[in-house]
Amino acid sequence: MSNAQVAVVTGSNKGIGLAIVRALCKQFPGDVYLTSRDPGRGQAAVAQLQQEGLRPLFHQLDIDDLQSIRALRDFLKEKYGGLNVLVNNAGIAFKVHDTTPFAVQAEVTLKTNFFGTRNVCTELLPLMKPYGRVVNVSSMVSRSALGGCSQELQQKFRSDTITEEELVQLMNKFVEDTKKSVHEKEGWPNTAYGVSKIGVTVLSRIQARLLNEKRKGEHILLNACCPGWVRTDMAGPKATKSPDEGAETPIYLALLPSNADAPHGQFVSDKTVKPW
Numbered sequence: 001m002s003n004a005q006v007a008v009v010t011g012s013n014k015g016i017g018l019a020i021v022r023a024l025c026k027q028f029p030g031d032v033y034l035t036s037r038d039p040g041r042g043q044a045a046v047a048q049l050q051q052e053g054l055r056p057l058f059h060q061l062d063i064d065d066l067q068s069i070r071a072l073r074d075f076l077k078e079k080y081g082g083l084n085v086l087v088n089n090a091g092i093a094f095k096v097h098d099t100t101p102f103a104v105q106a107e108v109t110l111k112t113n114f115f116g117t118r119n120v121c122t123e124l125l126p127l128m129k130p131y132g133r134v135v136n137v138s139s140m141v142s143r144s145a146l147g148g149c150s151q152e153l154q155q156k157f158r159s160d161t162i163t164e165e166e167l168v169q170l171m172n173k174f175v176e177d178t179k180k181s182v183h184e185k186e187g188w189p190n191t192a193y194g195v196s197k198i199g200v201t202v203l204s205r206i207q208a209r210l211l212n213e214k215r216k217g218e219h220i221l222l223n224a225c226c227p228g229w230v231r232t233d234m235a236g237p238k239a240t241k242s243p244d245e246g247a248e249t250p251i252y253l254a255l256l257p258s259n260a261d262a263p264h265g266q267f268v269s270d271k272t273v274k275p276w
């Protein structure tokens, strides 16, 4: 088994994920895994960083595929005996003018952004080593979407006692409500991406609370963040930040020093804790 520290970034063959791997290769004192659902795209990204003189490693990971997540889990367990840094970056968004029916957009978006991210956490959080750092890439859109929820839903999503099971039920209810075209009547905002990112932010709050309850003394810090508006295939060329600038807040959270005890369980943007 290797004694090296190890970091994993999901969805890192392009965009912000690739920029996070680039920065980790420069700043993290250990092995850095660029992961991609498509090995060809992943290896091409590794080659691109090698051209820059960096040495990322590669592992396949499709967060929609439980077998793929478990293969990575087993690999990390066997080779490193755990994990030091996990950045849950992989995500999807339909374009604004996409004509796919809203109910389909809701199901597909929630599947990756919420349920896929949750499955990665379920399998990999138990592997986190003491002083581990977990960064869940959410979005400011989660805050605006929260504001578009009914008072009842807002109260649930802001609750300090909501359980993961209750959150999963609510995310499933959103998808079901869109299929019946009753989501707005039921208090949901009209954004599948926004609801999926509410899920990511609230999941992060719950997971941080569970770490406090069950693994106190291990000094693991877990946060959700927004990278800003970043020029990638997702956000387009008009966005204000370069991918490397978009990586700054996720990297700040991934590399919080070992004597830090905060932020933890927060929503962070521009390296600053924002109210939820």
Ligand code: NAP
Pocket (backbone or CB within 6 Å): 010, 011, 012, 013, 014, 015, 016, 017, 036, 037, 038, 041, 061, 062, 063, 064, 089, 090, 091, 092, 093, 112, 116, 137, 138, 139, 140, 226, 227, 228, 229, 230, 231, 232, 233, 234, 235, 239
């Ligand atoms: P992007 O350029 O579209 O990159 C998304 C990455 O996620 C790609 O590598 C993609 O892989 C991967 N991915 C998608 N589904 C996956 C799956 N099932 N398994 C594994 N990987 C998967 O988008 P981005 O702008 O860099 O976004 C990165 C994260 O930042 C996302 O969570 C996004 O919601 C968030 N974010 C972005 C912005 C922004 O302005 N760009 C703002 C706020 C939050 P493929 O190449 O195989 O599709």
